[in-house]
Amino acid sequence: MSRFDQIISRYQTNSVRWDKFAKEVIPLWVADMDFSVPECVTAALEKRIKHPIYGYTYASEELKEAIQDYLFKRYQYVIQKDWLVFLPSVVSGLHMTARNLLKEGEHALIPRPAYHHFKMALEGAKHSYSSYTYVLQNNRWLIDLDGLKNLIQPNTRLLMLCNPHNPGGTVLSAEEIAQINEIAREHQLMICADEIHADLILDANKIHVPIGKGLDPEEATNGLTMSLMSLNKTFNFPGIGLGWAVIPNATLRKQFAKDLHTLIPGPNAFAFEVSLAVMQGGQVWHVELLEYLRQNRSIVQQWVDQHPNLRMAELDATYLAWIDASRVDSKQLTEDFLNAGVAISPGQQFGAHDFFRLNFGTSQAVLKQALERMSQALKKSAP
Incomplete structure (x- = not known):
């Protein structure tokens, strides 16, 4: 039995x-998992709680060095510690990007379909945007x-990415990343990439x-690149x-972080x-999580295949199935x-x-x- 087979009630929490x-409803919507955290998380919390004062805290040099090491081992990505800006969440980073890095009258490109905070960030900052699309x-x-390039306007300044993609599950290849960087260089665009699902890649060859x-x-x-x-x-x-x-450009980094610890609180x-x-x-x-999620992906794919009116493309990453109905x-x-x-x-939440x-x-x-419940619903909706 896998540790992830354990059913932990989350009701009234x-x-x-x-x-x-x-x-009685099984909620398969918001993107968090029903799995107990690693033991090291609980141990770290218990250790910290033993100190009875919970004052304002900053990121330690040990943490910064751990991130450097982690990014190099996972992605062979070499960064400097001073490139890091710590945030309470990636969502905060999306909104800070829209609010702090675009000037009045400047335009952005965002993905569609996409997690709704891309759109909310631009609309909240009152900046115009166009949505580039994904094709199967x-x-x-x-x-x-090609469609993305056709959307670039003289005042386009920002390109926002979601990689791995939420909700489609696509992991961009090195070649695709190089093409995107070349487009950005040609048009002098900043690139803000939401990379929060980077360690949830399910395919071993990706x-x-x-x-x-x-x-x-x-x-x-x-x-002008930045990873969230x-x-x-x-x-x-x-x-x-x-x-x-991760923002290598010092000027961009300072501008991005200008309302951190004011409108945007620091991490706890x-x-x-x-x-x-x-x-x-x-x-x-x-490692065990990824194997379990691969099994769950197969269960969902088999279920989709049993219903001729549903389709699901290859899902490279995440625990979020994007199903065409x-x-x-x-x-x-x-x-x-x-x-x-x-x-x-x-789906309308994602466009x-x-x-x-x-x-x-x-x-x-x-x-x-x-x-099984969803199968019964599909049977009832069939003509």
Whole structure:
């Protein structure tokens, strides 16, 4: 039995995911997992709690060096410690990018479909934007680079990426990253890449390529790339939360961080501790997690294959299945599933009305029960 088979009740824990709906509903929507954190996280918290003062805290040199080491070992990405800006979350970084790095009248490009905070960040900062799209090629969602280039305007200044992609699950190859960097150089665009799912790549032949990797030191420090990173999703502690931006350009870094510790609070003391702990002691748990998620992905794929009106492209990464329901007759599929006892994320949240996103980061017993309920809902909606 896998440690991830354990079913842990999250009811009445003020869980955003589990306490929104009635107890009989299985919620496969918000992107956190139903798995106990690695033992090293609990140990780090217990150790810190023994000190009875929880004052303002900064990132230690040990943590910065651990991040340097982690990024090099995982992605062969060499960074300097002073490139790091610590954040309470990657979402904060998206909003800081839109608010602090674009001037009045400047334009941005964001992905569609995409996590809704890309759109919210630009609209909240009152900047114009256009949405580039993904196209299905060889059963894989790819950025339409020609379409992206056609959206660039004289006042376009920012290109926002999501890699690995949420909700499509695509991991950009080194060649694709190089093409994107070349477009940005040609048009003098800043690139902000949300890379929070970088350590949730399920295919062994795929690797994550940070947006700034491959640039020589001079090009990096004078360049306009930034990666938004976090271990919150991978190790399942988003409720504690720590993110960081990797920004080689000092001028860009200072401008990005100008409202940190004012409008945007700094990370909490526990966030630093648990992030360091998983980099030092979470490897075995992480390997086992990826294997379990691969199994869950297969369960979802087999379920999709049993329903001719559903389709799912190859999912390179994440625990979020992006399912095409355009051939399903029901126009209220989200409600149909909810009536059957399963909550999913509707595609319109991501800008794609004919899709839905399903979180399979749960025990296989719970996942199979949810899929069976969804099958019954699909039968009822069939003509």
